[in-house]
Amino acid sequence: MKIAVCIKRVPVMEVKFAIGKDGASVDETGLKYDVNDFDLWAVEAALQLNEKNAPGEVTVISLGTDAAQEQIRKALSMGADKGVLLKADRLPGDAFAVAEALAAELKDGGYDVIFFGKKSIDADNSATGAMVGELLGLPVVTGVSKLEIAGGKGTAHRAVEGGIEVLEFPLPAIVTVDEGLNKERLPSLKGIMAAKKKPLESRPAQLGTAGVTVQKMELPPERAAGRIVGEGAAAVPELVRLLQSEAKVL
Amino acid sequence: MANVFAFVESRGGDVRKAGLEAVSAARQIADQTGGGEVHALLAGAPGIAAQASRLAEVGADVVYVVEHAGLAQYDAESLAATAAERIRAGGYRAAVFSATAQGKDLSPRVAAKLRAPLAPDATAIAVEGDAIVVRHPMYTGKVIGALAITASPALLSVRLGAVPAQPNAKAGRVETIQPAADPGASKVRVVELREGNKGKIDLGEAAVIVAGGRGLKAPENFKLVEELADSFGNAAVGATRAVTDEGWRPHSDQIGQTGRVVSPELYVAVGISGAIQHLAGMRTSKTIVAINKDKEAPIFKVADYGIVGDVFEIVPALTQAVRAAKAAH
Numbered sequence: 001m002k003i004a005v006c007i008k009r010v011p012v013m014e015v016k017f018a019i020g021k022d023g024a025s026v027d028e029t030g031l032k033y034d035v036n037d038f039d040l041w042a043v044e045a046a047l048q049l050n051e052k053n054a055p056g057e058v059t060v061i062s063l064g065t066d067a068a069q070e071q072i073r074k075a076l077s078m079g080a081d082k083g084v085l086l087k088a089d090r091l092p093g094d095a096f097a098v099a100e101a102l103a104a105e106l107k108d109g110g111y112d113v114i115f116f117g118k119k120s121i122d123a124d125n126s127a128t129g130a131m132v133g134e135l136l137g138l139p140v141v142t143g144v145s146k147l148e149i150a151g152g153k154g155t156a157h158r159a160v161e162g163g164i165e166v167l168e169f170p171l172p173a174i175v176t177v178d179e180g181l182n183k184e185r186l187p188s189l190k191g192i193m194a195a196k197k198k199p200l201e202s203r204p205a206q207l208g209t210a211g212v213t214v215q216k217m218e219l220p221p222e223r224a225a226g227r228i229v230g231e232g233a234a235a236v237p238e239l240v241r242l243l244q245s246e247a248k249v250l
Numbered sequence: 251m252a253n254v255f256a257f258v259e260s261r262g263g264d265v266r267k268a269g270l271e272a273v274s275a276a277r278q279i280a281d282q283t284g285g286g287e288v289h290a291l292l293a294g295a296p297g298i299a300a301q302a303s304r305l306a307e308v309g310a311d312v313v314y315v316v317e318h319a320g321l322a323q324y325d326a327e328s329l330a331a332t333a334a335e336r337i338r339a340g341g342y343r344a345a346v347f348s349a350t351a352q353g354k355d356l357s358p359r360v361a362a363k364l365r366a367p368l369a370p371d372a373t374a375i376a377v378e379g380d381a382i383v384v385r386h387p388m389y390t391g392k393v394i395g396a397l398a399i400t401a402s403p404a405l406l407s408v409r410l411g412a413v414p415a416q417p418n419a420k421a422g423r424v425e426t427i428q429p430a431a432d433p434g435a436s437k438v439r440v441v442e443l444r445e446g447n448k449g450k451i452d453l454g455e456a457a458v459i460v461a462g463g464r465g466l467k468a469p470e471n472f473k474l475v476e477e478l479a480d481s482f483g484n485a486a487v488g489a490t491r492a493v494t495d496e497g498w499r500p501h502s503d504q505i506g507q508t509g510r511v512v513s514p515e516l517y518v519a520v521g522i523s524g525a526i527q528h529l530a531g532m533r534t535s536k537t538i539v540a541i542n543k544d545k546e547a548p549i550f551k552v553a554d555y556g557i558v559g560d561v562f563e564i565v566p567a568l569t570q571a572v573r574a575a576k577a578a579h
Binding site: 131210218220231 | 266268323324326327330350351352354355357358359361362363365366367368369370371381383386387388389390391392393394395396397398399401410437438439440441442443444445446450452453454455457458482494501502504507508509515516526527530533536537538539540545550551552553554555556557558559560563564567568571572575576
């Protein structure tokens with residue numbers, strides 16, 4: 001099987017963010033980066049599928065600056081076979097512009113399955129995978145938390161509000177991965193050494209025109225400091241009084 | 251004067267709350283761009299047309315109804331084709347979708363078909379000059395982006411609860427249309443919908459959420475959280491990632507960076523320390539109550555009201571007190 005996984009370099013979120021000088025981006029000073037969580041689970045899904053259907057090939061594709069090579073190498077060290085960097089000076093705020101570049105790369109790849117994370121935790125668009133599917137005319141199943149692929153067909157579960165949808169689809173197809181599908185494996189030392197020798201191609205991204213522009217970014221208003229009503233069950237009556245008379249939610 | 255389109259999510263013959271909100275959001279944009287009409291698309295199994303009046307009540311001037319046995323379940327390919335065709339034909343300034351699991355699946359497909367820009371997951375919408383500007387939480391809610399679209403149609407998806415459905419009665423002309431693509435021909439098929447927590451309210455739609463964390467110590471202790479949720483009458487139960495990773499609750503209950511993002515009127519955090527990943531999913535709740543034994547826990551920094559102490563003692567007392575307060579009404 002030929003499998004592709006699209007991954008994104010995103011900041012690690014455990015920091016306070018500041019807004020950059022242009023007022024429309026985050027200040028990158030001091031940020032650390034990793035592979036987007038959902039994309040790590042997508043890589044894991046690809047590796048597991050490849051192991052079941054060996055021999056095959058897993059290609060990892062990322063659109064980003066040169067720095068994204070680090071994230072591609074991480075996926076290679078987990079076990080992917082080769083990497084492709086679609087180079088862009090800056091990522092547009094428009095998922096469709098990104099989707100066009102990825103679709104151009106994926107179009108003639110002959111992939112049986114193309115995995116994406118359900119969303120990236122920085123832009124939070126939840127759109128790229130489905131857009132690529134539409135551009136390539138492939139079946140798309142989004143937000144998959146359970147997956148079986150065999151005999152040219154797939155069965156998937158997707159969480160929707162208040163339930164789970166069970167879906168069936170033919171290959172080739174695009175699958176976007178939700179939490180719960182798996183846990184990503186850690187790169188082994190052997191994997192890290194091997195990754196250094198694996199092919200990583202780089203070419204300019206054919207970005208589409210952005211129709212959505214990030215006009216500005218702001219930090220959300222801080223929540224006003226709350227108060228400790230009290231300790232233990234004795235504080236319950238006062239809490240209930242506050243919920244009724246002050247917050248008016250009871 | 252520009253008309254605005256709204257896609258109405260329905261399930262099992264019923265319009266979802268998200269569907270009513272999409273119409274209200276479209277109404278808001280139409281009013282702010284000179285008072286155009288709102289055209290809603292309502293699709294489902296035969297019988298769904300009976301729901302059209304509910305859309306007129308919240309501001310739809312025209313309801314396009316698609317009835318087809320193949321639409322008893324969500325069918326992305328057929329619905330995307332029908333929505334794209336209607337939007338193309340209608341020449342709308344904007345098209346509103348819900349930022350639900352289905353809306354997030356559908357709206358990018360429609361955007362790609364139309365090669366139209368999509369601003370996702372709006373928490374607020376404004377019309378500023380030539381642009382439709384949506385506020386969109388990014389970086390797990392730590393940054394709010396203002397995304398602007400000047401081209402028509404501007405596609406947007408609106409987060410549950412961001413634009414509450416308002417009574418705004420219109421005459422609501424109903425027009426029956428055919429699906430632009432036969433649901434029977436779709437490659438991806440929903441073969442089953444397993445409804446979890448049947449009869450219980452969904453996290454995204456709940457006015458009150460009671461969520462439990464590792465402080466509950468064991469899966470069976472989640473019944474304390476469920477009982478507290480029951481006492482409110484309109485509450486859903488959520489959980490932290492630690493809890494869903496342990497298998498105490500299904501992944502669909504997880505609130506946080508990689509789970510659900512919720513904004514209820516009241517959020518009660520039981521035995522939750524308040525890791526950044528969890529806060530990303532609930533910090534936009536209107537009122538937050540935290541119950542935790544560690545008074546230094548980060549949850550108290552975002553909570554409006556906190557009680558420090560043993561959850562096993564406090565939660566049952568709170569359940570009783572809420573029951574009594576509800577009974578007194």
